[in-house]
Amino acid sequence: MTWRSAEIESCRYGSSALWILRDELAGSGARRLAKRADLFFRSGETSLLLDLRQTGPIDSAGAGVLRACREAHSGFHTVGRPRSWAELPVGVRRTLLMLDPAPDIETALAPPRDAVADERRRHPRIGLQLPVELFTGGRAIQVTLKDLSRGGALLAMVPDDWFDGEVAGRTFGIFGLAEDPFGREICAGRSSVVMSAVAVRAPAAGQIGARFTDSPPPI
16 A cells, blocks of 8 residues: 655555655654654564655765664665765765665565576566556456566456456556556656556466566566
């Protein structure tokens, strides 16, 4: 699920929470973030990703809060660099780099390579729960997206009779990926908000495994 405030957009990916910080990280804003993070981990949660790519200016106090969060909670990680990176003081940039930020959401959420040694996919699959719409043949239905990668998606709650006959090879459009932060990363730079996909398998009743049509087939 996703929630938004003036400062933070938050959503879940399995056992990980992602917060997208949209405010500057200084003064009272830094103190509020520290309290939120402490409450988050105090509730028994184990993994929190803080996306800094839309963050405003960060001062030394804000950078210190991030360092303290990492030292106090091993499950605290950052994603990207703030948009004001070039203007930040050298000491602040040094502190942020010491946090070893992931370059994007996909990298931050992907399991270690050795944990998926038998996985032959080019792109890691990220588990999530996201309502999306499918379009084909002038019809539209709402389904649930169960996992997502840059190459395709697993869709659930698809009516068994939605495709007449064979499922594999059927093409359709997926609308709604941009409602999710990782989905926005995948849609970035594309000319349409509707992703074109082709069904490649039906792993279980009501499910469709799909490949985005501009993504090459898996090796």
